[in-house]
Amino acid sequence: MAKIPINFSQILSTFSSSFSPMIKRAVGFNLSFINPNTAFQSYIETCGSLFKACPHHNPISSGQALHGHVIKMGISSDRFIAIKLLIMYLNCKKSIELDKIFREIDGFDIVAWNCMISAHAQVGNFEEACRLFDEMPDRNAVSWTALIAGFMKFGKIDDAIWYFERNPFQNVVSWTATISGLIRNGSNFKALVLFRRMFGCGIAPNEITFTSVVRACASVGNFRLGRNVLGLIVKTGFECELSVCNSLITFHLRMGDIDLARHVFYGMEERDVVSWTAILDVYVEMGELREARRIFDEMPDRNEVSWSAMIARYSQNDDFEEALELFYQMVQSGFKPNISCFSSVLSALASLEALQLGKNVHGHVIKTGIEDNVYIGSPLIDMYCKCGKTKDGRRIFDLISERNIVSWNSMVAGYSYNDEFEEAMELFEQIPTKNVVSWNALITGYVQNEHCEKVFDVFDDMLLSGTMPNESTFSSVLRACASLASCEKGKNLHGKIVKLGMQYDVFMGTALTDMYAKSGDIKSSKRVFDRMPEKNEISWTAMIQGLADNGLAEESLVRFEQMKGTTVNPTEFTFLGVLFACSHCGLVDKGFEYFESMKSVYGINPRGRHYTCMVDLLARAGHLSEAEEFIKTMPFQPEANAWAALLSACSKYGNEEIGERIAGKLWELAKENSAGYILLSNIYASARRWNDVSKVRRLMRDKGLKKCGGCSWIEVRNQINTFFVGDECHPESANIYGILELLMAEMIV
Secondary structure, three states: OOOOOOOHHHHHHHHHHHOOHHHHHHHHHHHOOOOHHHHHHHHHHHHHHHHHHHHHOOHHHHHHHHHHHHHHOOOOOOHHHHHHHHHHHHHHOOHHHHHHHHHHOOOOOHHHHHHHHHHHHHOOOHHHHHHHHHHOOOOOHHHHHHHHHHHHHOOOHHHHHHHHHOOOOOOHHHHHHHHHHHHHOOOHHHHHHHHHHHHHOOOOOOHHHHHHHHHHHHHHOOHHHHHHHHHHHHHHOOOOOHHHHHHHHHHHHHHOOHHHHHHHHHOOOOOOHHHHHHHHHHHHHHOOHHHHHHHHHHOOOOOHHHHHHHHHHHHHOOOHHHHHHHHHHHHHOOOOOOHHHHHHHHHHHHHHOOHHHHHHHHHHHHHHOOOOOHHHHHHHHHHHHHOOOHHHHHHHHHHOOOOOHHHHHHHHHHHHHOOOHHHHHHHHHHOOOOOHHHHHHHHHHHHHOOOHHHHHHHHHHHHHOOOOOOHHHHHHHHHHHHHHOOHHHHHHHHHHHHHOOOOOOHHHHHHHHHHHHHOOOHHHHHHHHHHOOOOOHHHHHHHHHHHHHOOOHHHHHHHHHHHHOOOOOOOHHHHHHHHHHHHHHOOHHHHHHHHHHHHHOOOOOOOHHHHHHHHHHHHHOOOHHHHHHHHHOOOOOOOHHHHHHHHHHHHHHOOHHHHHHHHHHHHHHOOOOOHHHHHHHHHHHHOOOHHHHHHHHHHHHHOOOOOOOOEEEEEEOOEEEEEEOOOOOOOOHHHHHHHHHHHHHHHHO
16 A cells, blocks of 8 residues: 555544544654654554554444544555454444455455454354354464354353364463353363363463363362362462452352461452452351451442442341442442342342332333343342232233243242232142242241141142252241141151251251240250250240240240350340240349340340330339330330230239320220220229220220130141131031030039
8 A cells, every 4th residue: 555645733633523532642642753754654553552442432432433534544444454443343342344344355364354253253143153264264273262252152062162172273262262161151060171181281271271260160169179270370370360369269268268268368469359359258258247348348449249249248137228228329339230239139128128119129120121031030029029019029920031930939929928829829830840949938928927727738738749848848837836836746847857857957956946835845845955956046046935935934044144155146036035034034123134235235226025025024013103104215106015015014903093094005006906995994894993894895896896806726636626716617616516505504504
């Protein structure tokens, strides 16, 4: 091509009208050093360097403007410029422009052909990519690797391996592309086999190879091979490479060696956002949320993964408000949440039953275009159903194009949670392949909605289907046994648990402890608890509460003192059992001591139920005035149960003056509850104020309130029979009432 005269002022003028200040400064700086004797070649090189910068600085507008300029200057067909244009449009994924430039190149150029093969392979157009590859008169290592990488990107492992095995230019790049591709597609074992073969062929790995292989070792849990790879890394001098160190942090974390993971991080000369995210993951996995947050706040740069890790951990630790606050900060900082992040946030919103905020997040999901994604659809279903909007949940379910078992189970669980068992059963029968979670969704729903008799029917059907129950199944069924005080069924379940070898699981032990205690078999409860090899805060709470409920309040407090001597810290639920025990023992001073230690020693803010326990403690001990004053000093609106506890004590001690005042407060808080009226009526009856008794009863009738009927049940031949006052629903009710009349007649005689 003939050298054309260069008018530098014209060039700068053209650039000034088209490009950003950064590019204009780059052009001015480069052209100011151009030697007139080599002006043309220098100008070409300057344009080439600007094309290279375009993908990082608004590639669409700046790159196309620069393309227009080289066309105007008549140098767009220059091979150097054409290749730079191809690479720029390849990075921008502009296939139309790529094809146009490629057609304008005269003759065969292997770099241009490789660019085109890579462009088509990276977007999944393998028919065109293979056609170009087959028509190439000459190929190099890049040609083969471009196809291999493209096939791996779209999960076409067999095709990628086919080209890899026939590649005559097998070098470290092609080996690494194949190994990395296998790992990305979850074929970690195949990748490790290929790595050993690579090493046997005498191909020296590079830092990318080592990074991928270390991650594969961590994924499959092959720590022995991982340690051998670590030795190779040190031997070949890659132990200081940034990407290798990042993968080693993750590897040591998966090994459970937290100290080594931290040692690698703090020994790194250079760190990037991946390094910081990896060490953040270390503390997150350790459960040290406070330390993880400190690391997060110190991070010089954050990415979507680090934000998502912190949000997920707060959500999993039931600190839902903090999870939502972090999510808000993430969005405000310009980061785009990924599916994992949306899932954690929706889980937090479901637990808080925050419908409006959930709808706002749903709006973000729609804008992102992932509403029909199965991995975001399931948490959306859960959020709407937990907020009582099963119709909205079903709409999301119907939108999911490719449902998996998680989405089916989420919708069944949503119906069950909302006591819509007809819809739940209908959908349950449609599940293509049921698993244990599907059955658990029904069982848990029946327990939560207190349809405990139904639980055993579903559990029996589950066993007949051949589905093996898990810890969650047994835990729910044991809760049903506890609710019905069905010790016999509980013992049968205990036998199955022992047979399956689950009796040493901390959650199973806790469920059994609770079941036996609520069934009145406190000896078996204590035996199970004492045999547990490991106890957590829930286990201790179940034992403490169980002893208190069964009239062994003093022993309950002894257990609490034993708990304080362990590494397990009490929770707010533990203190409910402790305060309940103090109340039933009449230990007023001890109760206040424990109550005050909640905040001062354990950092637990007492809630309404704890204050209600304290009111009950004072009231049962006869300190009615102190109990009334305690209610007035509460930092928030007292529960109706607090007034009811005091009113019950007024009935017991015959204090009409305080009773009348408390009854009025209770009526205001629980207008539809008959308890306050019944208690006040009993107070008047104790004082023989029969006219006042009649007034209260008349007031109840006018408001349409009735005293809740008593309920009892009996287990006969593994069948639970439930009875309510005046109930005629039992299939044997006629015979039962006949026997009762006969007994009444015998008693009269």
